[in-house]
Amino acid sequence: MVEEFHNELEKLKKQVVRMGNLAQDMLKKSVKALKEKDTDLAKEILNCKNEIANMDEKIEQDALKLLTLFQPMAKDMREMATVLKMITYLARIGRYGKDIANITLELAHKPHVKELVSIPYMAKEVDSMINDALTAFENEDVESIDGFTAREKNVDELRYSIFRECLTYMMEDSKTIKRCARYIMVARYLERCGDHAVKMAEKVFYMVTGDHIDLDPPGPTPDCEL
Amino acid sequence: MSKKTSLEMEVKDLDLWYDTKQALKKVNMPVYKNKITAIIGPSGCGKSTLLRCMNRMNDIIDKCRIEGEILFDDKNVYRKNYDVVELRKRVGMVFQKPNPFPKSIYENIAYAPRIHGIKKKKSLDGIVQQCLKDAFIWEEVHDRMESSAMGLSGGQQQRLCIARALSIEPDIILMDEPCSALDPIATAKIEDLMRVLVKDYTVVIVTHNMQQAARVSDYTAYMYLGELIEFGETEQIFENPQEELTEKYITGRFG
Numbered sequence: 001m002v003e004e005f006h007n008e009l010e011k012l013k014k015q016v017v018r019m020g021n022l023a024q025d026m027l028k029k030s031v032k033a034l035k036e037k038d039t040d041l042a043k044e045i046l047n048c049k050n051e052i053a054n055m056d057e058k059i060e061q062d063a064l065k066l067l068t069l070f071q072p073m074a075k076d077m078r079e080m081a082t083v084l085k086m087i088t089y090l091a092r093i094g095r096y097g098k099d100i101a102n103i104t105l106e107l108a109h110k111p112h113v114k115e116l117v118s119i120p121y122m123a124k125e126v127d128s129m130i131n132d133a134l135t136a137f138e139n140e141d142v143e144s145i146d147g148f149t150a151r152e153k154n155v156d157e158l159r160y161s162i163f164r165e166c167l168t169y170m171m172e173d174s175k176t177i178k179r180c181a182r183y184i185m186v187a188r189y190l191e192r193c194g195d196h197a198v199k200m201a202e203k204v205f206y207m208v209t210g211d212h213i214d215l216d217p218p219g220p221t222p223d224c225e226l
Numbered sequence: 227m228s229k230k231t232s233l234e235m236e237v238k239d240l241d242l243w244y245d246t247k248q249a250l251k252k253v254n255m256p257v258y259k260n261k262i263t264a265i266i267g268p269s270g271c272g273k274s275t276l277l278r279c280m281n282r283m284n285d286i287i288d289k290c291r292i293e294g295e296i297l298f299d300d301k302n303v304y305r306k307n308y309d310v311v312e313l314r315k316r317v318g319m320v321f322q323k324p325n326p327f328p329k330s331i332y333e334n335i336a337y338a339p340r341i342h343g344i345k346k347k348k349s350l351d352g353i354v355q356q357c358l359k360d361a362f363i364w365e366e367v368h369d370r371m372e373s374s375a376m377g378l379s380g381g382q383q384q385r386l387c388i389a390r391a392l393s394i395e396p397d398i399i400l401m402d403e404p405c406s407a408l409d410p411i412a413t414a415k416i417e418d419l420m421r422v423l424v425k426d427y428t429v430v431i432v433t434h435n436m437q438q439a440a441r442v443s444d445y446t447a448y449m450y451l452g453e454l455i456e457f458g459e460t461e462q463i464f465e466n467p468q469e470e471l472t473e474k475y476i477t478g479r480f481g
Contacts, residue, residue: 002478074467210466
């Protein structure tokens with residue numbers, strides 16, 4: 001019976017990694033679609049919406065079933081708790097991908113204010129954080145989440161720099177407001193995804209070590225004065 | 227659980243041999259006052275042996291040799307001339323299989339107080355009633371006090387045995403697998419009872435049921451092959467055990 005539980009738990013964790021890859025993919029592709037104004041790709045992402053929601057639900061149900069039947073303890077319990085938290089964060093990341101895809105479709109008929117550089121760069125940073133959190137989860141090794149606090153701060157800074165850049169464009173030319181407002185939202189979504197990566201890393205740290213850690217301690221907020 | 231805790235009993239460097247086989251190896255363990263301490267571990271790890279040391283029940287076993295100390299009121303219960311009868315009066319015990327005396331329900335409870343010198347019927351009546359109430363069984367038996375205790379269900383018999391242990395007002399109640407012969411409903415009643423009793427008594431319980439240890443105890447000790455591997459607050463032991471052996475046992479990755 002115990003072996004059966006451990007096999008099921010392994011399967012569950014593999015499902016979480018698959019869900020993680022899908023969420024990562026949705027976010028990555030959404031920014032690519034935005035940058036290249038690729039509406040086909042954006043629509044493809046919208047189609048993934050149900051898939052990730054189904055995964056979220058399926059993993060949750062499987063996890064609750066295991067909790068009920070086996071009442072795991074110690075590390076087993078921590079793995080189950082981490083799985084249940086991770087899927088919520090991953091579902092949100094996927095949904096932000098969907099939101100960015102929607103923005104892509106909204107902005108499709110107009111050129112970008114300028115070539116998008118900061119947003120794809122920020123997306124790359126966030127994606128690598130999600131990736132490292134998932135790797136830590138998969139390998140049960142917290143090494144890859146070292147330095148998450150600084151990386152999260154960096155993502156926050158990027159968001160504010162995009163915010164300031166957009167304000168400048170908007171003040172210069174009111175015709176850019178509609179587009180820039182969307183860019184600011186995208187930066188906000190990406191920053192939230194970074195936060196989710198940090199929360200996942202904290203849960204993985206708990207899963208592996210049994211200790212709670214705060215990877216995003218309160219500190220000075222980036223200067224957003226104009 | 228960070229509430230103030232004081233020591234009720236302390237096991238210090240305890241070794242025990244059954245003939246040539248060493249069953250306990252340098253065991254050190256505190257027993258905190260008004261707390262439930264659970265001892266868990268695989269069969270044959272020495273948990274019942276350790277429990278039985280606490281009121282010197284192992285004295286009656288041939289070729290059982292003990293070194294080390296168990297401090298109770300700052301006195302080593304294994305020192306020469308220690309009053310064992312007094313010790314067993316203050317450290318009561320409840321066993322795995324309910325073992326009421328083959329007497330009436332009333333006599334089961336009145337027996338010990340009577341041999342300890344309480345003769346007045348009125349006083350005995352009071353003690354019997356109070357103990358049965360404290361053990362949550364009064365409602366079920368008050369109208370058949372003269373019936374044989376052997377006619378009670380297993381769960382009722384076990385609560386009667388707990389009431390019997392309470393009748394001489396012990397400080398500590400030792401329980402050796404008190405629920406393993408009971409169904410889940412009777413088990414839940416005993417567990418609830420333990421949480422109530424711990425307000426006035428100190429409880430040490432040996433159990434194979436890890437969920438039970440997690441549910442009822444404040445502290446948990448994990449033993450393996452006669453050694454105390456880990457002792458800590460129950461939450462910590464079941465959420466984040468520090469020793470790999472404990473982790474393996476608790477998660478069933480054992481052997």
